[in-house]
Amino acid sequence: xxxxxxxxxxxxxxxxxxxxxxxxxxxxxxxxxxxxxxxxxxxxxxxxxxxxxxxxxxxxxxxxxxxxxxxxxxxxxxxxxxxxxxxxxxxxxxxxxxxxxxxxxxxxxxxxxxxxxxxxxxxxxxxxxxxxxxxxxxxxxxxxxxxxxxxxxxxxxxxxxxxxxxxxxxxxxxxxxxxxxxxxxxxxxxxxxxxxxxxxxxxxxxxxxxxxxxxxxxxxxxxxxxxxxxxxxxxxxxxxxxxxxxxxxxxxxxxxxxxxxxxxxxxxxxxxxxx
Numbered sequence: 001x002x003x004x005x006x007x008x009x010x011x012x013x014x015x016x017x018x019x020x021x022x023x024x025x026x027x028x029x030x031x032x033x034x035x036x037x038x039x040x041x042x043x044x045x046x047x048x049x050x051x052x053x054x055x056x057x058x059x060x061x062x063x064x065x066x067x068x069x070x071x072x073x074x075x076x077x078x079x080x081x082x083x084x085x086x087x088x089x090x091x092x093x094x095x096x097x098x099x100x101x102x103x104x105x106x107x108x109x110x111x112x113x114x115x116x117x118x119x120x121x122x123x124x125x126x127x128x129x130x131x132x133x134x135x136x137x138x139x140x141x142x143x144x145x146x147x148x149x150x151x152x153x154x155x156x157x158x159x160x161x162x163x164x165x166x167x168x169x170x171x172x173x174x175x176x177x178x179x180x181x182x183x184x185x186x187x188x189x190x191x192x193x194x195x196x197x198x199x200x201x202x203x204x205x206x207x208x209x210x211x212x213x214x215x216x217x218x219x220x221x222x223x224x225x226x227x228x229x230x231x232x233x234x235x236x237x238x239x240x241x242x243x244x245x246x247x248x249x250x251x252x253x254x255x256x257x258x259x260x261x262x263x264x265x266x267x268x269x270x271x272x273x274x275x
Contacts, residue, residue, distance in 0.1 A: 002121050004121070005124040005140070005143075005145070006124065008161050013184075014149065016039075016044045017183075021241040023035050023082060027082040028080075035085070037052075038137055040087060045086040048077045048082075052087045057074075070114050070115055073086075074115070095132055108137065142176075147183045148180055150191075151191060179248065180208065181244060183211070184213075185214065217237060218237055
């Protein structure tokens with residue numbers, strides 16, 4: 001099971017849109033997918049037909065320890081192979097409730113271990129603020145996807161996100177790979193072009209070299225509760241997200257291959273020492 005988190009410490013940059021449009025093509029291809037909504041606003045939950053104000057089966061119960069088996073909190077969606085662990089608006093109270101308690105940063109890690117055999121991929125939609133929810137998402141994921149709207153205010157949110165990432169990396173003791181994804185890009189707008197240049201200059205090794213373009217069909221897809229990659233698979237936005245997904249999977253494959261080669265080299269070295 002591979003776990004991706006989608007996060008940025010600024011709202012309105014396309015986190016939920018990115019989450020659902022990366023997950024949906026994999027589900028359509030026959031892979032079993034779980035999406036986790038850790039945002040108290042519950043945009044992903046609403047997108048998939050559930051009400052975060054009244055949802056009793058939710059990620060909130062994970063932190064309350066009221067559901068020892070996370071399977072009981074997972075609900076199906078109307079899309080084949082795509083399951084959801086929904087958000088509940090009560091998630092907004094967690095920092096106040098759990099801020100001083102130890103061991104809460106691995107709650108999602110522990111839950112995903114129990115469902116790891118059931119899903120090929122997990123995508124976590126994160127809140128736009130640093131707190132126990134984002135800490136859990138960053139602790140659980142193997143790669144972070146950071147959508148960034150092509151404007152200068154969004155770049156400030158990205159700076160905060162990178163500082164948070166560095167802090168979490170120190171706590172993890174391991175590097176967390178991340179990919180910056182320019183979203184809502186309109187090449188006709190000068191500020192958008194200039195923002196993209198800043199991203200290329202500042203994050204040359206962690207920036208996706210393509211963009212998610214402005215596409216009015218994203219709004220139509222959201223209003224229908226259907227991922228654009230499902231509703232209009234040939235639209236500009238759909239094509240861009242499929243290319244992003246292909247890129248992410250290729251990165252994951254290359255990392256797995258390198259890890260396997262390193263492990264094989266270590267085993268070979270140990271055998272030579274023993275002989």
